[in-house]
Amino acid sequence: MQQIIGYMFIVVGLGFDVFGCIGLLRLPDVYNRLQATTKCVTLGTCSILLGTFVLKGLGTTGVKAILVAIFLLLTSPVAAHALARGAHKSGVKLWPKSVVDKYGEDGN
Amino acid sequence: MKSKLVLFIVGFIVWSLLTWPLDFQHLVVGLIVAAFVAFITGDLFSRRPHHFGHITRYIWFCYYVPMFLWSCLKANIDVALRVLNPKLPINPGIVKVKTTLKSDTGLTFLANSITLTPGTLCVDIDGEKGVLYIHWIDVKTQDTDKATELIVRPFEKILKKIFE
Structure with a gap:
């Protein structure tokens, strides 16, 4: 039972990671790509780590997996935020079909 | 001072989890490392440490x-x-x-x-x-x-x- 649940978490996580990669290829500009990669890859990887925790239990590996998942949840959005801000500041244009750019209008 | 204490506790918990399972040697080293880090960077950790209570x-x-x-x-x-x-x-x-x-x-x-x-x-x-x-x-x-x-x-x- 424990094994089945653990492997299910890992499979779901891998699935989300794959969706993130498809998003990285299909979406048009850097900001949309960041959306796909941050969300899907964060939860996908956390799910894999949770699966590891379920499989290994409260041992050396399991506790480290949970700790890594927490750090990932805290740091990966910050990285995405820095990338998006850096891209906008260095003049990367939004996709031509984007509807609004309040950030650019406010003169940043 | 209070901020340093909070950072010391947080740092020590993270160290203990990283070196899980608990054993005496790791805990002693953890105490020293957590105290050192808290002493140097403690004031940067929180501006309002009373919130932790x-x-x-x-x-x-x-x-x-x-x-x-x-x-x-x-x-x-x-x-x-x-x-x-x-x-x-x-x-x-x-x-x-x-x-x-x-x-x-x-x-x-x-x-x-x-x-x-x-x-x-x-x-x-x-x-x-x-x-x-x-x-x-x-x-x-x-x-x-x-x-x-x-x-x-x-x-x-x-x-x-x-x-x-």
Whole structure:
């Protein structure tokens, strides 16, 4: 039972990671790509780590997996935020079909 | 001083978890390392360390975590469906929203929550004016107040109770 649940978490996580990669290829500009990669890859990887925790239990590996998942949840959005801000500041244009750019209008 | 003490405790817990299972040698080294780090960088850790003593903040935090994970899951399914849809139904743009949060930690958590929830990615924060610029994959409204209502409100209420 424990094994089945653990492997299910890992499979779901891998699935989300794959969706993130498809998003990285299909979406048009850097900001949309960041959306796909941050969300899907964060939860996908956390799910894999949770699966590891379920499989290994409260041992050396399991506790480290949970700790890594927490750090990932805290740091990966910050990285995405820095990338998006850096891209906008260095003049990367939004996709031509984007509807609004309040950030650019406010003169940043 | 209080901030140093809090950092010492947090650092020691993280060290103990990293060197799990607990044993005497690791704990002694952990005490020394945590004390050293707390002594050097303690004042940077928290500006209002007395907040760590409030029990209600922890209760709200326990309420915030499952709610956040649930919206994170919804966000993933939302993005996965968009990406797999052959028509690629996106309508992106950067909108402006307002927040009433003032503390740095609160703003950081708000930006992180927004980034990990459906269709939104925080691009920049102006802490003094209380303005966030959000990249929205499916812009429903360009109006600042309506966008604030849709994106920021659900988290702001809880984060205010935790960090302000």
